[in-house]
Amino acid sequence: MKLFYVNCILFALFLQNIPVLGQNTAVYPDQFGAYFNNMYLVSPAYVPLDTKMDINVAYKTGTGALNKIATFNVAFTRVLNYTKPKNHIARVYFYNQKDGPYIHRTRAYANYAYKIKIGKETFLSSGIAFGFAQTAFTAPSSSGNGNSLAPDAALGVSLNHKKNEAGISINQLLNSTINPVIAPIKYERYINSYIQNTFTVSPFVSIKCGALWRYLPSYTDDVSFFGMLQYKDVISIGSSYKYNKSLSFIVTTNIHIGTERIFISFVYNTPFFTKLPAWTDSVELNGGYTFY
DSSP: OHHHHHHHHHHHHHHHTOOOOSSSEEOOOOOOTTGGGOGGGTOTTOOOTTOSEEEEEEEEEEOGGGTTEEEEEEEEEEEESTTSSSEEEEEEEEEEEEESSSEEEEEEEEEEEEEEEEETTEEEEEEEEEEEEEEEEOOSSGGGOEEEEEEEEEEEEEEEETTEEEEEEEESTTOOEEOSSSSOEEOOOEEEEEEEEEEEOSSSEEEEEEEEEEEOTTSOOEEEEEEEEEETTTEEEEEEEETBTEEEEEEEEEEEETTEEEEEEEEEEEOTTBSSOTTOOEEEEEEEEEEO
16 A cells, blocks of 8 residues: 555656656646636735626646546635725635546635736735645555645735736745655645737737746746737637746637626646657646626
8 A cells, every 4th residue: 555655646746847856746726728817826915907707717627548637616705885986806716636536635725816007007016815725645545545635825026018018926935845655745845927918900800928936945947828819809819828837739719798708718738848758648638707
């Protein structure tokens, strides 16, 4: 049974590209290829523009031999005083990462953010999220199961000017360590910093692009770039690239019904131009409902 747990841990860590040397094993949440569709996972300071309410659901799964590797998240956001220079949001979100058939990493948070106007078209936002993170092992024999839970938190700030945004956040703020079975696991503190811009090409066409840097103390940093060509806020096509880890192809459509919007996004993540094997591809489905 002990060997079983060791194999599970090593398998999960291999998939996350996390080193196994040292007293504690650091873990970080999986990143979606279209991370800009789920900015609340990047920073708790994220406040959607011109929105009263937002519901977002995302699912990512490996293909072929890795179809037991999956990530799911759902979020509900309520923007208060959305028409005023000062507004704030209340958000709850749930995140589950399945590293194979035996390892589950679950997270749940309550998130509050506040936005103030500091210039004619410039806004400053800050936010905090607090919740819990859990790792559970489920063995074929119930006597070998184990799980452990720890508090978790995040802090962030962001700056918006017109259609440009930049921000930074500290995630897994508490540096919590758990011991679900035979080895300690550390939710190690890491930093996200990002920038994204939207450029108008014509009355019907715009380009949205950006970059995300994840500073991961126990492993090589994640550096991602994306670019999306948007037509009439109805359909967008583009791609994102996580350096040495994945190249993603993205298609998104928006359905507008009065003051409501439904969006659906499909993402295919490939190992092209990376150091990963050809069989490590994955797909993502992202959907949401927004009330303006």
